[in-house]
Amino acid sequence: MTRKMAETREMTGAQMVVQSLRDQGVTTIFGYPGGAVLPIYDEIFQQSDIQHILVRHEQAAVHAAEGYARSTGRPGVALVTSGPGATNAVTGLTDALMDSIPIIVLTGQVPTFMIGSDAFQEADTVGITRPCTKHNWLVKETDKLSATIHEAFHVATSGRPGPVLIDIPKDVQFATGTYTPKGSRPSLYQPRLKGDAEAIAALVKAMEKAKKPVFYTGGGVINSGPAASRLLRDLVAATGFPITSTLMGLGAYPASGENWLGMLGMHGLYEANMAMHDCDLMINIGARFDDRITGRIDAFSPRSKKAHIDIDASSINKVIRVDIPILGDVAHVLEDLLAAWTARGGVTDREAVARWWDQIRDWRAIDCLRFEQSGPVIRPQYALSRLEVLTKAHDRYICTEVGQHQMWAAQYLGFDAPNRWMTSGGLGTMGYGFPASIGVQLAHPDALVINVAGEASWLMNMQEMGTAVQYRLPVKQFILNNERLGMVRQWQELLHGERYSHSWSESLPDFVKLAEAFGAKGIRCSDPETLDDAIMEMITHPGPVIFDCLVAKHENCFPMIPSGKAHNEMLLGEASTKGAIGAGGAVMV
Numbered sequence: 001m002t003r004k005m006a007e008t009r010e011m012t013g014a015q016m017v018v019q020s021l022r023d024q025g026v027t028t029i030f031g032y033p034g035g036a037v038l039p040i041y042d043e044i045f046q047q048s049d050i051q052h053i054l055v056r057h058e059q060a061a062v063h064a065a066e067g068y069a070r071s072t073g074r075p076g077v078a079l080v081t082s083g084p085g086a087t088n089a090v091t092g093l094t095d096a097l098m099d100s101i102p103i104i105v106l107t108g109q110v111p112t113f114m115i116g117s118d119a120f121q122e123a124d125t126v127g128i129t130r131p132c133t134k135h136n137w138l139v140k141e142t143d144k145l146s147a148t149i150h151e152a153f154h155v156a157t158s159g160r161p162g163p164v165l166i167d168i169p170k171d172v173q174f175a176t177g178t179y180t181p182k183g184s185r186p187s188l189y190q191p192r193l194k195g196d197a198e199a200i201a202a203l204v205k206a207m208e209k210a211k212k213p214v215f216y217t218g219g220g221v222i223n224s225g226p227a228a229s230r231l232l233r234d235l236v237a238a239t240g241f242p243i244t245s246t247l248m249g250l251g252a253y254p255a256s257g258e259n260w261l262g263m264l265g266m267h268g269l270y271e272a273n274m275a276m277h278d279c280d281l282m283i284n285i286g287a288r289f290d291d292r293i294t295g296r297i298d299a300f301s302p303r304s305k306k307a308h309i310d311i312d313a314s315s316i317n318k319v320i321r322v323d324i325p326i327l328g329d330v331a332h333v334l335e336d337l338l339a340a341w342t343a344r345g346g347v348t349d350r351e352a353v354a355r356w357w358d359q360i361r362d363w364r365a366i367d368c369l370r371f372e373q374s375g376p377v378i379r380p381q382y383a384l385s386r387l388e389v390l391t392k393a394h395d396r397y398i399c400t401e402v403g404q405h406q407m408w409a410a411q412y413l414g415f416d417a418p419n420r421w422m423t424s425g426g427l428g429t430m431g432y433g434f435p436a437s438i439g440v441q442l443a444h445p446d447a448l449v450i451n452v453a454g455e456a457s458w459l460m461n462m463q464e465m466g467t468a469v470q471y472r473l474p475v476k477q478f479i480l481n482n483e484r485l486g487m488v489r490q491w492q493e494l495l496h497g498e499r500y501s502h503s504w505s506e507s508l509p510d511f512v513k514l515a516e517a518f519g520a521k522g523i524r525c526s527d528p529e530t531l532d533d534a535i536m537e538m539i540t541h542p543g544p545v546i547f548d549c550l551v552a553k554h555e556n557c558f559p560m561i562p563s564g565k566a567h568n569e570m571l572l573g574e575a576s577t578k579g580a581i582g583a584g585g586a587v588m589v
Contacts, residue, residue, distance in 0.1 A: 009179040013142040013172045014039035016179055017020045018108065018559045020050050020149035023110060023182040026077050028068060028442055029053070030061040034081025036108025036121060039173035053442060053471060056463040058085050061462070062092025062163075065103045067439030070422045071397055073225060074438060075102040075156050087128065088168070091162045091429060093344040094132040098426025099248060100223055100569030102161035104235035105133075111171040114139050124311065125167045134162035136551050139460035140169065150182045151189075158310040159191030162225050191311060195328035195336060203283070203307050203324050204340045208310045210281035210305075211352035212243045212359075216293075218265070219248030219288020219425070220310060222418040224330035229418045231334035233257070237336065238346055240353060242360055244272040246287050247410055248425045255414035261360065263294040265559050267407040270570060271360055272370035273559070276301055277361070277567035284308040286330045288424065289319035299554045299566035309333050351575030368559045369411055378528050380405065380480045382552040384412040384452070387478060390535050394448040396420065401433040404486035409452040415496030433459030434477060438464060441473045448476070448539065455548075465518040468534045468544040476538050482553045483508060488557050494571075495563065518544075526550040 011019065015041050021029065030053045031042045044052050055061045058080040065076025080089050087109040094102050110119040127140045135155050135175045139145050207213060213234065229252045235257050236243050243253050246263040253260060262269035266278055277280065282304040287293070289308075294300045300320060307324035308316050316325045326333055373382040379480065384405075398413055399422040400406040406423055416419050422440060424432040437451040451458075458479055468475050489503040510520030521541050525534035525548070538547045558573040569573045 009181075010176060011179055012039070012173070012174060012176050013145050013168065014043045016146040016177070017168070018043045018047060018050065018141070018147065019179060020182070021077065024150070024153050024302075025074070026050055027078040029079055030055055030064040030068075030439065031079030032058050032061060032081070032085060033123070034085050035107060036082035036085075036110060036170050037079060037173075038106075039170065040079065040106070040108070040168075052079075053438070053467065054378060055403075055435065057461065057467050059091050059431065060438075060461050060464050060467070061430050062089050062096070062103065062105060063069055063435035063443075064296070065105075066096050066101045066432075067399060067422050067436030068090065068443045069101050069103055069439075070090070071419050071440040072443045073157045073419060075104055075153060077104045077106070079106045081106070081124070083119065083123045085121075086123055086125040088127060090132060090369045091427075093129055093165065094426055095427040095429045095432060097134065098159045098165035099424065101163065101217060102156040103163045104156055104229045105163060106566070107144050107165060108173075109138070109167045112169045115169065125165070126412065129165050132163070133165045136165040136167065140166045141174055142172050145172060145177065147180040147185055149188055150180070150185075155189055159485035160220070160315075169306075169548055173506070177333075181227070185588070186527050191329075192327055193329040193332045194246035194335035195309065195326040195357075197336070199324055199326045200333065200336050200340055202398050203326065203337065204344055206281055206307065206324065207239060207241075207283075207341065208306055209345070209348050209349065211349055212278040212279045213239070213281040213283065213353070214261075214275045214286055215241055215243040215285060216245075216276065216287045217243060217249045218246040218287025220330050221249055226418065227251070228286075228334060230578075231331060231338060234339070235338055236333060238341060239348060242357070244268070244275065245292055246290065246425070247423060249287065250421045250437060251415035253417045254416035256416050261346045262569075263410050266295070267557055267559060270559055270576075271562065271570065272361045272364035273567040275360055279304045281306045282306050283332070284310075284322070286310060286313045288312075294319065295561050296564060296566050302449055307495060329507035337340050347581060360399040365570070366576055368572050368576045370446040371483070371573065372434045372575050373528055376527065378526065378531060378549060378551045379554055380408050380482070381412060382528060383480060383549050383551060384408050385530065386531055387450070387452075387535060390532060391448060391450065391539060394539070395444070395446065397447055397449045398423065399423065399433040399437040399440060399451040401451070401453040402428045402430045403454045403456045403457055404490065404555075405452050407479045407557045408480075414519075421432040424464050430457040434458060434461045435464050437475045437477075438467055438473055441475045449474075450478050453477055453478050453479045453510070454486055455483065456485050458504070462514070464516070465544065466522060469519045473544060474542055475544050477545065478538070479511060479548055480551050481508075481511070482551050484554065485555055487557070489554070493554075493556070511546050515546035520544040520546060522546050522548065524548040524550065
């Protein structure tokens with residue numbers, strides 16, 4: 001854009017798109033060109049403020065934007081064309097909606113006068129994406145385009161974050177209109193940030209009386225920003241209460257912290273699940289009572305008084321009825337909660353809480369993640385344990401695909417800071433991790449970015465090796481290759497009479513040769529004795545790596561709460577406890 005054009009603020013719709021992104025502080029976008037967005041791509045070509053990353057599939061563009069957003073706390077941006085470009089983005093949009101990730105997806109559309117005529121590459125993008133976005137727009141007037149883009153950023157990042165979409169017809173991109181600067185129009189969307197003072201006071205009183213309290217935290221703490229994580233740590237230190245977390249909340253409280261119980265839920269730790277079941281005060285901070293956490297609703301934390309702090313009014317009392325609902329932003333509520341707690345003297349039932357900790361220590365003694373690495377085959381738990389030891393001192397970001405490896409990563413890798421863990425929680429999207437790692441690496445070019453994958457998930461977006469190589473991104477793909485759809489196979493073993501219906505492929509590629517075909521480095525390891533050296537080779541290689549780690553084919557992921565069971569009815573691996581061995585080499589406790 002020329003200086004004269006900037007002064008007059010008259011510009012084409014395509015120029016408005018680029019200028020709006022620039023004004024929003026966007027420096028990186030992920031996309032794939034097509035006919036309906038070529039005017040925008042022409043403007044991208046003529047500027048240097050915003051870097052465009054050419055992915056190989058539109059789904060990958062959205063997942064990369066998710067990884068960028070989750071690791072930075074800033075919104076990610078994707079640009080795709082009409083029709084199949086937009087429909088290919090639907091999985092990423094739904095993933096971001098489920099996990100509350102702020103992204104802006106710009107889609108091209110056929111010209112306004114052709115909408116509804118079944119034109120080439122036309123789709124009802126707004127209709128298709130309405131259920132999987134926080135909000136979406138079809139812009140038919142160029143004069144409204146820039147204001148809509150600014151509003152989209154506000155909606156995506158305010159309140160409970162989430163994905164938004166703007167559908168832009170091609171003639172709107174060509175036409176000239178007046179640019180509306182950022183902040184010139186107040187938004188009607190103003191979510192409530194401060195929690196109700198009476199509800200906060202009621203929670204403080206409940207905390208003072210609690211004998212078996214537990215903090216149950218989720219991704220909302222991380223979404224609220226760095227202040228929320230700091231305040232959470234201060235609250236835990238001030239109260240001395242134990243704390244657990246959902247999959248999406250890992251890192252909000254440090255895994256090295258003395259009050260940390262580990263992750264809870266279907267594959268959560270024994271002590272975390274038992275504490276949730278037996279507590280008398282459960283304080284939910286920024287979590288949504290997902291079914292992977294609650295298990296059987298009628299048996300979920302049956303004797304506790306329940307509090308729920310959340311920015312999203314629709315999440316409160318949606319799944320679990322609570323006694324103390326607090327609507328507000330986590331950081332604001334925690335700040336007021338700490339102030340109220342301190343003002344009343346920070347009193348707890350110390351003797352009762354000490355006995356509670358004694359009980360938790362007894363549960364911890366079960367050592368539910370214990371395993372034995374013996375024999376010539378690498379156990380996946382061992383692989384991730386060694387990855388943790390050899391990488392934890394680095395400036396490290398971890399992404400995952402979806403399946404057993406995802407749960408093992410959550411169990412065996414520790415996170416002491418927020419925004420270091422990128423995974424698909426609510427939707428469970430296979431193919432998420434690789435493109436997400438690309439987004440993370442672009443946001444943190446000097447960091448060690450590792451995608452923990454299963455071979456089946458990784459193959460779903462394997463084409464993004466082209467993106468990694470083209471942009472010289474040193475992302476490490478750490479594939480736990482059991483030649484199986486691991487979680488599917490595990491459920492078939494435990495719940496479907498060992499009838500393994502289509503849960504593995506007999507035509508997997510040679511991952512080392514595949515890496516070399518893309519111009520990257522491939523490493524294969526099948527020997528526990530050489531695993532450390534192979535991991536170090538991966539870490540120190542300056543470019544992208546595919547690490548093919550051949551692991552035990554029929555290993556099961558424990559602990560596990562079977563479907564329809566309560567938190568205190570878990571399957572543990574046989575190494576964790578002594579007793580009769582049940583299905584899958586597990587012990588029911």
